[in-house]
Amino acid sequence: MTQKRMTKQRKTILDILKSRKDHPTASELYLEVREKIPHVSLGTIYRNLNVLTDSGEVQEININNKFKRYDGNPRQHYHFNCLECKRVFDLNGSYQEDLDTMISEKNPHQISGHNADFFGTCSQCLEKT
Amino acid sequence: MTQKRMTKQRKTILDILKSRKDHPTASELYLEVREKIPHVSLGTIYRNLNVLTDSGEVQEININNKFKRYDGNPRQHYHFNCLECKRVFDLNGSYQEDLDTMISEKNPHQISGHNADFFGTCSQCLEKT
DNA sequence: GTAATTGCAAATAATTTGCTGGGTG
DNA sequence: CACCCAGCAAATTATTTGCAATTAC
Numbered sequence: 001m002t003q004k005r006m007t008k009q010r011k012t013i014l015d016i017l018k019s020r021k022d023h024p025t026a027s028e029l030y031l032e033v034r035e036k037i038p039h040v041s042l043g044t045i046y047r048n049l050n051v052l053t054d055s056g057e058v059q060e061i062n063i064n065n066k067f068k069r070y071d072g073n074p075r076q077h078y079h080f081n082c083l084e085c086k087r088v089f090d091l092n093g094s095y096q097e098d099l100d101t102m103i104s105e106k107n108p109h110q111i112s113g114h115n116a117d118f119f120g121t122c123s124q125c126l127e128k129t
Numbered sequence: 130m131t132q133k134r135m136t137k138q139r140k141t142i143l144d145i146l147k148s149r150k151d152h153p154t155a156s157e158l159y160l161e162v163r164e165k166i167p168h169v170s171l172g173t174i175y176r177n178l179n180v181l182t183d184s185g186e187v188q189e190i191n192i193n194n195k196f197k198r199y200d201g202n203p204r205q206h207y208h209f210n211c212l213e214c215k216r217v218f219d220l221n222g223s224y225q226e227d228l229d230t231m232i233s234e235k236n237p238h239q240i241s242g243h244n245a246d247f248f249g250t251c252s253q254c255l256e257k258t
Numbered sequence: 259g260t261a262a263t264t265g266c267a268a269a270t271a272a273t274t275t276g277c278t279g280g281g282t283g
Numbered sequence: 284c285a286c287c288c289a290g291c292a293a294a295t296t297a298t299t300t301g302c303a304a305t306t307a308c
Contacts, residue, residue, distance in 0.1 A: 002286090002287075003283080003286090003287075004287085005281085005282050005283070005286095005287060005288070006282085006283095007281080007282075007287090007288065007289075008281095009288085009289070010288090025272095026272080026273080027272085039289090039290070040289085040290080041289070041290045041291065041292095042273090043273090043274080043275080043289085043290070043291075043292090044288080044289055044290070046272090046273060046274070047274085047275095047288080047289085048288095050273095050274090051288095060193075062191055062192070062193050062194070063191070064191055064244075065191070066271085066272070066297090066298085067272070067273095068272090068273090078232065080232075080236065080238050080240070082238070083241075089238070091232055091235070091236050092235040092236055093231060093232050093235045093236070096228065099225065099228075099245070100247065102222060103207065103209075103220055103222050103247055106220070106221040106222045107209065107220050107221055107222070108252035109209050109211070109218070109247075109249055109250065109251045109252050109255075110249045110250040110251075110252075110255055111209070111247050111248075111249040112212075112248060112249040112250075113247070113248055113249070114245050114246060114247040114248065115193075115245065115246055115248075116228070116243050116244065116245040116246075117243060117244055117245075118229065118232055118238075118240050118242070118243040119240075119241060119242060119243065119244075120238055120239045120240040120241040120242070121238065121239040121241075122238045122239075123237035123238050123239075126238075126239055131261085131262075132261085132262075132308085133262085134261095134262055134263070134306085134307050134308070135307080136262090136263065136264080136306080136307070137306095137307095138263085138264075139263090154297095155297080155298080156297085168264095168265070169264085169265080170264075170265045170266065170267095171298090172264085172265070172266075172267090172298090172299075172300080173263080173264060173265070175297090175298060175299070176263080176264085176299085176300095177263095179299090195272090195273085195296080195297070196297070196298095197297090197298090259308105260306105260307105260308095261306105261307095261308100262305105262306090262307080262308100263304105263305080263306075263307090264303105264304080264305065264306085265302105265303100265304090265305095266301105266302095266303100267300100267301095267302095268299105268300085268301085268302105269298105269299080269300070269301090270297100270298080270299065270300085271296100271297090271298085271299095272295100272296085272297085272298100273294105273295080273296080273297100274293105274294080274295070274296090275292100275293085275294070275295085276291105276292095276293085276294090277290105277291090277292095277293105278289100278290095278291100279288105279289090279290090280287105280288085280289075280290100281286105281287090281288080281289090282285105282286095282287080282288090283284105283285095283286100283287100
């Protein structure tokens with residue numbers, strides 16, 4: 001049972017993740033952390049994101065993309081991926097447990113949950129047209 | 130408008146993808162293609178998967194994983210990811226268009242569709258316990 | 259015949275890891 | 284003051300790409 005320390009770096013990463021409405025990649029986060037801690041290294045960003053993901057404080061999301069993205073909101077919710085600007089946002093609307101039931105009835109596997117991500121054009125990109 | 134040729138390599142990859150019920154990664158596919166075409170290269174597998182994905186003959190799927198997986202069934206459907214053996218299978222059950230409607234009503238973005246993947250324990254892993 | 263495609267190997271790109279000195283609890 | 288963690292750079296791993304030879308149409 002190793003004890004976790006709240007370093008300046010780890011706190012900054014967590015604060016930024018909780019304040020952003022989109023869900024940045026490790027490199028996007030690195031750029032923002034560097035404004036506050038100029039000598040921070042990318043390795044530190046990655047190591048902290050893994051620690052925070054393991055402890056359940058942040059969520060790792062993987063949406064049709066070669067980079068992982070991170071979400072400071074640890075509860076279960078759906079995501080929206082803008083096909084134009086490629087950003088990922090949280091969605092309002094509750095998690096549909098009945099989807100699990102519906103799928104369980106038609107398949108031999110034991111379903112414990114699901115992830116869903118929606119795609120389209122985000123409100124900001126819509127305005128630009 | 131470049132013309133596409135059906136090479137032995139491309140056909141073999143497509144046949145394997147259509148015959149498998151799970152959804153292999155490029156390396157898993159490489160191992161199987163190599164049984165039929167011993168000198169095939171991994172680059173050829175990747176290049177063909179990209180061609181077939183672009184033409185819509187196969188689907189690329191990305192489920193909480195660092196590897197892409199490929200699905201020989203090009204129509205829209207849900208996937209199941211076994212948390213034990215890590216394989217990915219197709220699910221029976223129709224695509225829920227009303228989810229898009231429900232989410233559209235509660236959010237400012239223009240939703241054009243969604244992906245959903247379920248997780249749990251697959252029927253084969255269940256038997257082993 | 260000709261242009262798309264292959265095999266091979268080297269290049270990319272995202273993420274992880276080894277090491278050593280520093281800072282948290 | 285123990286030992287977790289930062290910074291730096293080198294290693295790893297999945298995927299892409301350049302090139303010369305091959306092959307489908």
